[in-house]
Each structure stands twice: as structure tokens, then as C-alpha cells.
Amino acid sequence: MDIFIQQIINGLVLGSIYALVALGYTMVYGIMxxxxxxxxxxxxxxxxxxxxxxxALPGLPAIVLVPLALVCAAIVxxxxxxxxxxxxxRPLRRAPKLAPLITAIGVSIILQNLAMLIWGRNYHAFPPIxxxxxxxxxxxxxxxxxxxxxxxxxxxxxxxxxxxxRTRLGRAMRATSENPPxxxxxxxxxxxxxxATFVIGSALAAVAGLMVSANYSIAHYYMGFMxxxxxxxxxxxxxxxxxAGAMLGGLLLGVIESLGAGYIGDLTGGFLGSHYQDIxxxxxxxxxxxxxxxxxxGERVAERA
Amino acid sequence: MQDSRISTLTLAxxxxxxxxxxxxxxxxxxxxxxxxxxxxxxxxxxxxxPAPEVVVKLGHVAPLTGPQAHLGKDxxxxxxMAVEELNAKGLEIGGAKVKLxxxxxxxxxxxxxGTIVAQKLVDAKVNGVVGHLNSGTTIPASKIYSDAGIxxxxxxxxxPKYTQQGFATTFRVMANDxxxxxxxxxxxARQLAGKNVAIIDDRTAYGQGLADEFEKGATAVGAxxxxxxxxxxxxxxxxxxxxxxxxxxxxxxxxxxxxAQGGPMTKQMKSLGIKAKFLTGDGGCTPxxxxxxxxASEGQYCSLPGVPLDQMPGGKAFNDAFSAKYGQIxxxxxxxxxxxxxxxDSMKRANSVEPxxxxxxxxxxxxxxxxxxIQFDEKGDLKGGAISLYQVKDGxxxxxxxxxxxxxxxxxxxxAEGEQKK
Numbered sequence: 054m055d056i057f058i059q060q061i062i063n064g065l066v067l068g069s070i071y072a073l074v075a076l077g078y079t080m081v082y083g084i085m086x087x088x089x090x091x092x093x094x095x096x097x098x099x100x101x102x103x104x105x106x107x108x109a110l111p112g113l114p115a116i117v118l119v120p121l122a123l124v125c126a127a128i129v130x131x132x133x134x135x136x137x138x139x140x141x142x143r144p145l146r147r148a149p150k151l152a153p154l155i156t157a158i159g160v161s162i163i164l165q166n167l168a169m170l171i172w173g174r175n176y177h178a179f180p181p182i183x184x185x186x187x188x189x190x191x192x193x194x195x196x197x198x199x200x201x202x203x204x205x206x207x208x209x210x211x212x213x214x215x216x217x218x219r220t221r222l223g224r225a226m227r228a229t230s231e232n233p234p235x236x237x238x239x240x241x242x243x244x245x246x247x248x249a250t251f252v253i254g255s256a257l258a259a260v261a262g263l264m265v266s267a268n269y270s271i272a273h274y275y276m277g278f279m280x281x282x283x284x285x286x287x288x289x290x291x292x293x294x295x296x297a298g299a300m301l302g303g304l305l306l307g308v309i310e311s312l313g314a315g316y317i318g319d320l321t322g323g324f325l326g327s328h329y330q331d332i333x334x335x336x337x338x339x340x341x342x343x344x345x346x347x348x349x350x351g352e353r354v355a356e357r358a
Numbered sequence: 359m360q361d362s363r364i365s366t367l368t369l370a371x372x373x374x375x376x377x378x379x380x381x382x383x384x385x386x387x388x389x390x391x392x393x394x395x396x397x398x399x400x401x402x403x404x405x406x407x408p409a410p411e412v413v414v415k416l417g418h419v420a421p422l423t424g425p426q427a428h429l430g431k432d433x434x435x436x437x438x439m440a441v442e443e444l445n446a447k448g449l450e451i452g453g454a455k456v457k458l459x460x461x462x463x464x465x466x467x468x469x470x471x472g473t474i475v476a477q478k479l480v481d482a483k484v485n486g487v488v489g490h491l492n493s494g495t496t497i498p499a500s501k502i503y504s505d506a507g508i509x510x511x512x513x514x515x516x517x518p519k520y521t522q523q524g525f526a527t528t529f530r531v532m533a534n535d536x537x538x539x540x541x542x543x544x545x546x547a548r549q550l551a552g553k554n555v556a557i558i559d560d561r562t563a564y565g566q567g568l569a570d571e572f573e574k575g576a577t578a579v580g581a582x583x584x585x586x587x588x589x590x591x592x593x594x595x596x597x598x599x600x601x602x603x604x605x606x607x608x609x610x611x612x613x614x615x616x617x618a619q620g621g622p623m624t625k626q627m628k629s630l631g632i633k634a635k636f637l638t639g640d641g642g643c644t645p646x647x648x649x650x651x652x653x654a655s656e657g658q659y660c661s662l663p664g665v666p667l668d669q670m671p672g673g674k675a676f677n678d679a680f681s682a683k684y685g686q687i688x689x690x691x692x693x694x695x696x697x698x699x700x701x702x703d704s705m706k707r708a709n710s711v712e713p714x715x716x717x718x719x720x721x722x723x724x725x726x727x728x729x730x731x732i733q734f735d736e737k738g739d740l741k742g743g744a745i746s747l748y749q750v751k752d753g754x755x756x757x758x759x760x761x762x763x764x765x766x767x768x769x770x771x772x773x774a775e776g777e778q779k780k
Contacts, residue, residue, distance in 0.1 A: 059630070063597035166423075166460040174427035176618055178649040187629060194631050269594045269622050271650055275425050279592055314598035318587070327599045328561045328588030 055192030060315045061188065061308060066199040068307020069206040070268065073261035074284030075291070075299035077254040078210060083217075083252045083294035084230045087150075090157035091137055093281020094164035095130050095255050099262025100179075100272045101172050102126040107180055115182040119263075126259040133164070134255025135248055143244070163279075179270040200265050208301045209257060216253075217296070226250060279331075284339035286338045292348025301349060308335050381650050411455045413712065414711045416441065416477035416698065419472070419489035419499070422464035425592055425618050428646065430491055432688035433513065434462050437681060440698035449702070452709050459703070465495045467591065468530045469563075470743025476502040484508060485711050488697045491690065493535075494519030494563035500528050509717045511701055513693035515665065519566040521737040529720055531696050531732055533663035533743025533762075535568045538639055541745040541761045542568075542612065542661050543575020550635050550659070552576065552610030554584045556603040557622070560591045560615035568639045569614035576612075584608050589623075591616060600630050608634050616641040618688075628654035635659065644689045648750055654751045659758075663743050664729050666757045667692065672728040696727035 074096055081089045103126040107118055141156040184197035217223040228236040229246045237243050265280065266272040283306065291302025314330035341348060361421040416435040441458045449456040461484055463475040472495030479487055480502060487503055487510045490496040496515035503510045504525035511529045512520065518534045519633030546552040555576055557724040559569035575582055585607040587599040600623070603611060611627065611634050613620050620642035627636060636658040637646075643660035651658070667687070676692050703725050708716035726731045744762050748755040 056601060059601045059604070060598060063595075063601055067595055067597065092553070169423065174422070174431050176428065176621070176646055176650055178621075178652065181652055187631065194629065196629050270625055270652060271594060271618075271622050273425065273618070275423075275427075275592075276594070311598045315602045317601075318585070326586070326588040327602070328590055330593070330598065331590065 055313075058191050059193035060311050062193050062195050062199075063315075064196070064308030064311030065203060065304060066307070067311060068287075068304035069203045070261070070265050070280075070303075071259070071284050071287040071306055072206045072300045072303025073202070073209065073264060075281055075288040075303045076206075076213060076262070076296060077257045078281075078285050079225045079288045079291075079293050079296060079299040080213065080254045081250055081255070082288070083296075084226050085142075085247060086230075086294075087142065087153055088157065088285065089137070089142075089251075089254070090154065090281065090285075091141075091160040091164060093277035093284065094161045094168070094253065094263065095133055095137075095258040095277070096262040096280060097272075097274060097277030098133060098164060098168060099126040099130045099259035100266035100276065101168060101177070101253075101262075101274070102129045103259070103263040104171070104177055104179055104266060107182060111180075118182060123259065123263055126263060127256045130255040130259040130262075131252045134251040138248055138251040161281075164275070172274060174274070175177060175271040179266045179272055181270065183267045198268055202268060205260065205264060206300065206303070209260065210296055213253075213257075214296050222246070222249060223294055246302070279308070283334050286334045289348060290337055290341050292350040295348065295350050298348050298350040305349075306334055306337060309311075309337060320338075369427045388456050391393050402503045411457050412451075412711065413457050413459050414451075414705075415459050415482060415484040416701065417461045417463060417484040417487040417489070417497070418694075419463045419465050419475055419479070419484070419487065420491035421467035421495075422462070424466045424468075426467045426491070426616060429616070429644075429688050429689045429690065430467075430739075432684075432691050433489065433491050433694045434460075435684040436513075436680065436691035436694040437462075437698050439683060440695045440702075444698075444702055449706075451705050451711055456705075456711060465492075465499075466492055467495060469490045469498050471496050472496070473502060475499075479503075480506040480508060485713055486510070486701045486703075488513065488694060488701065490515060492562065492564055493520060493567060496520050497523075497563055500525055503527050507717070508713050509701065509704075509720055511697040511720070513695075514640075514690040515564070516562045518571075519563070519567070520670035521739050525719065525738075526763055529700075529738040531700060531727070531729065531740055532640075532690075532693050533745060534739055535564070535571050535639070537743060537762065538661055538663055538745050539568050539571020539573075540575035540578075541747075542637060542639060543572045543577075543581070544579050545659075545661070545747060545761075546572070546612060546637055547576045547581035550610050550637065552581050552608075552635070554606065554608045555581045555610045555612060556585050556587065556601060556606060556608040556634070557583060558587045558589060558596075558603075558611065558613045558615070560593075560619060561588050562591050562615070564641065565591070565614035565616075567614075568641075569612065572612050572614065572639075581610075581637040589615070591619065591621060593619060594622055596626050597630065599633060600626055603634075604630055604632050605641050610635050610637055613638045613642060617647040617650065618642045621647045621655070624658055625654045628649070637661075640689070643748060643755065645686060646688065648753055648755070655753070657750060659747060659749050660755065661745055663745055664693070665744055665746055665760050666748075669757075669760075671726060671731075676728045685756070692728045696725075696729050696732060699727060700725050700732055 077092045103122040106122040106125045141160045142153050145153045186197045187194045225241045225246045229243045233243050234314045287302040287306045290296030310333050313333040315325045317325050420433040422430045441460045465472040476499035493515040504527045509527050516535045518536045521528050559565040620638045638660045640662045643662040648655045704719040705716045708719040744760050746760040747758040
């Protein structure tokens with residue numbers, strides 16, 4: 054039984070990480086109807102910047118260092134997010150949907166190679182400055198950091214929902230999402246709103262990057278690719294464009310993967326092994342697209358007409 | 359309406375992702391080709407020099423992008439260093455002045471890409487190939503080189519199949535996994551007192567092959583394999599499989615795969631409260647592993663074919679020269695350096711740079727390299743390859759013992775057991 058609980062906890066932690074990244078995808082999709090495939094790379098850059106700030110200032114206490122690293126990473130990511138939108142998406146706003154998708158992938162490759170040139174091909178070990186004490190939950194273990202990740206993912210989802218539902222900016226975002234020309238006629242500067250969406254999404258990516266690399270204590274220029282793909286799957290599973298959906302999708306995907314990898318060998322008598330872990334994510338994606346294309350939580354907060 | 363649009367879009371995304379796969383693979387080529395071009399350019403104006411100069415192209419293949427890029431670049435640097443040294447010394451083969459030119463390629467540790475770049479090297483008419491890094495790419499590529507009659511020496515592909523295909527062109531300067539797996543298996547069962555052992559591998563030709571040999575070696579001396587789990591060479595989260603292993607209460611966990619997974623895996627073992635000892639093969643035997651595993655690496659084990667660098671005949675000199683130029687050695691650099699040297703040495707003895715002419719000479723190699731005295735058996739495997747075991751102590755790999763590797767002893771597996779030095 055404790056093994057089962059441990060697998061659920063593993064899944065929740067993994068799922069929260071997916072959810073953190075998925076929030077960025079879903080937010081941009083919700084407002085613009087565009088899948089920002091460079092988001093995974095922005096997460097990677099957030100992780101790299103945070104890592105190097107922490108390494109550059111070894112003397113400071115964690116309580117100062119972590120927020121500082123986070124702020125630096127967020128500033129860099131926000132700048133990159135702003136630039137991506139400006140360079141790769143804005144000129145294509147009236148182009149067919151496939152065009153920005155291709156530039157997104159182009160941007161993602163550029164960012165990946167840029168990171169490789171700046172930070173090299175080596176794996177970077179994330180310094181153990183975040184709390185990693187182990188706690189016992191019904192015979193299973195969870196580290197403090199993992200609890201922090203779950204909490205942060207929840208808080209970020211809540212904060213974003215408030216932002217979109219309750220603030221002036223949020224209202225402008227919803228208006229932009231519903232009908233950009235009309236929103237513009239009503240005095241909303243849609244260029245500004247879309248830029249703001251990307252900037253906020255990229256700040257989330259910085260947080261996600263820090264959390265992911267602290268949890269696995271690893272940062273590498275290649276880390277954004279698979280993470281981005283899984284997070285995207287999570288966003289679609291929950292209902293892309295819906296913030297709660299991204300959270301739900303992430304957690305569910307994490308648990309499915311974890312239980313799948315843990316039990317598939319026993320269930321199939323060794324015919325299928327645990328290396329099929331990644332397959333579950335994509336099976337789930339195909340299943341959802343066939344049977345419930347709008348995702349588990351079908352209605353989106355911000356729908357594009 | 360709305361729904362179908364989303365699914366169409368998502369399908370488009372996946373179609374586009376398939377494109378990413380391709381575009382990423384194509385992308386490094388111009389980069390890889392770029393350094394070769396300036397190298398070739400000065401060769402042309404240099405031609406009017408008194409002695410006619412022959413440019414000999416040596417292909418080198420390793421993953422230069424993707425998760426194993428750090429190891430691939432390490433290999434390439436070693437090959438480059440060997441080529442530069444040989445050029446600086448001045449080479450004369452068959453009466454003509456020879457200038458070596460390295461043609462570096464990136465296979466991304468991907469078997470498909472491995473065959474594509476192999477064909478590219480064949481088309482570029484290279485005189486020989488050093489590499490690839492991974493067994494998974496080396497084996498499919500070796501068929502292409504063999505068909506073209508181009509000799510291939512790998513410094514790091516350890517899967518036994520590589521040299522067992524009956525090709526005359528395949529050589530390696532490192533002991534193969536039959537030997538390494540057996541030594542590891544016996545070490546786990548005896549020295550580490552592993553009665554109940556779990557095996558994880560990354561499902562690559564290397565990881566799976568080594569894990570299979572480990573299993574044979576360990577069960578032969580009475581260890582029980584509690585479970586076999588699998589991951590991939592791109593994974594970072596191992597919590598699910600480690601949790602399953604935890605439930606089996608094992609003494610030793612063996613991982614067949616690379617450092618990029620082995621390190622985080624060890625760390626996650628610790629946070630899950632698994633007390634078993636961790637043992638891995640050459641792919642995990644790097645400083646990177648310790649960096650990534652952090653404190654959790656303390657007391658864990660790895661093995662590496664060959665003897666430790668400071669016991670290698672030219673180890674210290676090589677280490678100094680290499681680190682001054684490219685920084686810390688990752689893993690296979692000395693072996694790749696030797697592979698280039700052996701290839702050029704054979705050209706010298708054959709007095710020809712023609713693949714067909716110098717290929718027979720490779721088999722007759724008797725070369726004192728940095729890593730060992732290099733001689734090949736009839737399959738192209740290194741004769742008398744030793745296996746050394748290391749343990750992490752105070753954040754560093756510390757040498758434990760070397761098993762096998764009596765000079766010029768046949769490289770067959772049975773010989774590896776028993777005779778333990780030190």
C-alpha cells in the first residue's frame with residue numbers, strides 16, 4: 054500500500070511540474086488561440102539563468118538568493134517572451150494558423166542552440182540550496198521541495214485565474230480573446246494586451262524552470278523539449294485555454310504516467326516494460342482528441358470566436 | 359465546430375513536430391561542415407609548396423547536440439587534438455606529404471541519424487572513420503562503412519554486436535560489454551554482497567546490451583534478479599521505477615546507461631529512501647555523474663574498460679595536454695585519441711592512405727597508445743582489455759581495482775574472471 058501511495062505522490066509531483074509549464078501554454082492559447090511551442094525553451098532559459106545567478110553569488114543565504122535568481126530569470130524570460138511575440142508572431146497575426154506554428158518551432162530551435170552556445174553542452178548541477186528534507190506520508194516519502202512545487206503550482210493557477218477574472222488587464226485579455234477587432238474598437242490596445250500575455254506567460258516559465266531544475270537538480274539546454282511536449286499534452290488533456298484544466302490535466306497526466314510505469318510490467322506479465330512511461334502521455338492525448346477534443350474541462354475561460 | 363478546430367490544430371502541431379525532428383537533424387550539418395571548409399581552404403593555396411600535399415579526410419562521428427552532447431564534444435576534441443598533433447609533426451605517407459583533415463559529424467546519438475551521416479561521410483570520400491560514440495549508432499553505421507570499404511575504429515562503442523557482424527572494417531580500442539557486464543555482475547554479487555539485484559537500462563543498444571551481460575554475470579554467481587526496469591536516454595524522472603524497485607527490497611541497483619540519467623537517478627534513489635548500492639558501467643563513469651547526483655553519489659560504483667588514466671602508459675601527459683586545450687576530460691577522450699593514432703599508424707605501415715591498402719594493416723596493429731598496448735583479435739576487438747572499478751569517495755571517483763587485462767591475453771570473456779590485479 055505504501056508503494057501505491059508513493060506512486061501517487063510521485064505522480065502528483067511530476068504532474069505539478071507539468072501543470073506549471075502547461076499554465077504558460079494554456080494562457081497564450083486562451084488569449085490568442087496560438088500554441089507557443091517555444092514555451093518549453095523559455096522554461097529552459099529560466100532554469101539556466103536562475104542556476105547561473107545562484108552559482109555566481111555563492112555567499113548569500115538561500116532566502117535572498119532564490120528570490121533574486123527568480124527575479125533575474127523572470128526578467129530575462131519576460132524579455133525573451135516579449136521578443137518572441139514581436140518577432141515571430143506579430144507579423145503573422147493575420148496569416149494562416151500553421152504559419153505561427155512553424156515560426157514557433159523555429160524560435161524553439163534557435164533558443165535551444167543559443168542556450169547551447171552560451172551555457173555549453175554540459176549538464177549543470179543545480180546547487181542544493183532549496184530545502185530537500187524528507188517527510189513521511191503513510192510510509193511514503195516526499196521532500197519539502199516537492200511540497201513547495203505542488204503548492205506553487207496551485208498558487209500560480211489561482212493567481213492567474215484571479216488576474217484574468219478580476220483585474221482590468223484580465224478583462225482586456227478576455228475581450229481580446231473574444232474578438233480582437235471589436236476589443237480594439239472599445240479602446241483596448243490589443244498589441245499591448247498580447248504582449249502582456251506573453252510576458253506573464255514567460256514569467257511563469259521562469260518559475261517553472263527554477264522549480265524543475267531544483268527538483269531534478271539538473272539543467273541542460275535540451276531539457277525544454279520533452280517537458281514542453283508533455284506540458285502541452287497536459288494542457289490539451291485538461292482543455293487548452295482553461296487554467297484549471299491545465300492544472301487538472303498536469304496532475305492527471307503525472308499520476309497516469311507514474312502508475313503506468315510502476316505497474317505496467319506486472320499487469321502485462323513483463324510483456325510491456327516501464328520504458329513505455331512516455332507512451333501513456335501520448336496515448337492519453339490521442340484518446341482525448343478523439344473522444345473529447347475540448348479536453349476534460351470543456352468550457353474555456355477565454356474562448357476565441 | 360470549436361472542438362473540431364482544436365483537434366485539427368493539434369494534429370497540425372504534431373505534424374509540425376515531426377518536422378522539428380527532421381529540421382533539428384538537418385540543422386547541425388552546415389555547422390559541422392563549416393569548420394571543415396576553412397581547413398580545406400588554406401590547403402589549396404598551400405599546394406604549390408615544393409612537395410605535393412595529399413589531404414586525407416578522417417570522419418569523426420559523435421552526438422554534438424542533444425542530451426549526450428557533452429560526451430560527443432569530448433570525443434571530437436580528442437580526435438581534433440590527435441589530428442592537429444600529427445599535422446604539426448608532419449606526416450609523410452607513400453612519398454607524399456600528408457595533411458589530415460577532420461570531418462566532424464553529429465549523429466545526435468540517434469541510430470537513424472547515424473546512418474545518414476555515415477552515408478554523408480562515404481559520399482565525402484573519407485579515408486577512415488573514427489566513431490561513433492554510441493553502440494546504437496555505431497552498429498547500423500558500420501554496415502555502410504563496410505559496404506564502402508572504409509575502415510572504422512570506435513573509441514567507445516562497447517556493444518559486442520558491433521564487431522560480430524563479420525565486417526572486416528570494424529575495430530574498437532575498448533573492451534566490449536561481454537567482458538564488462540560479466541565483471542560488473544560478479545562484482546555486484548560478490549564484493550557488494552548483492553543477493554537481490556535490480557537492473558535498469560535505457561533501452562539503447564549500449565544500455566540494454568550491458569544490462570543483459572550484467573544479468574548473465576550476476577546470475578551465474580548466484581545473485582537473484584528481483585526486477586528489470588527500463589527508462590530512456592532522454593528521461594529525467596525515475597521516481598516511478600525506483601518506487602517499484604524499492605518495494606522489491608534489493609541490495610544493489612545496476613544501471614546500464616549514461617551519466618545524464620545515472621546521476622539524477624542516484625539522487626532520486628536517495629530522496630525515495632532507497633539504501634541499495636548503485637552500480638553503473640562506463641557511460642556513468644564520469645565527473646558529470648557525481649555533479650548531477652550530488653551527495654547521493656557518495657559510495658556508489660562504476661566500471662570503465664581499461665585502466666585508470668593515471669595508470670595508463672601516457673595518461674598523465676595526455677591529461678595535461680588535453681585539459682590545457684579543452685578542459686576536463688569527460689570520458690572517452692583518450693580512447694578516441696588512440697583510435698585516430700592507430701588509424702594513422704596503420705596508414706604509415708601500409709605506406710598508403712587508400713582504405714583498401716591500409717585496412718589489412720589495422721588488424722596487425724601493435725601500438726603503444728595512451729590507454730593501453732593496442733592489438734586487435736580477428737574480429738577487431740581489443741585484445742586483453744581490462745576492466746577497472748571505481749567508487750565515489752569525497753566527491754571523486756576513486757580507483758578500486760582492475761580485473762583482467764593481462765597483456766595480450768585474448769579478449770574473450772572467460773579470461774576476464776579470476777586473475778585480479780591488486
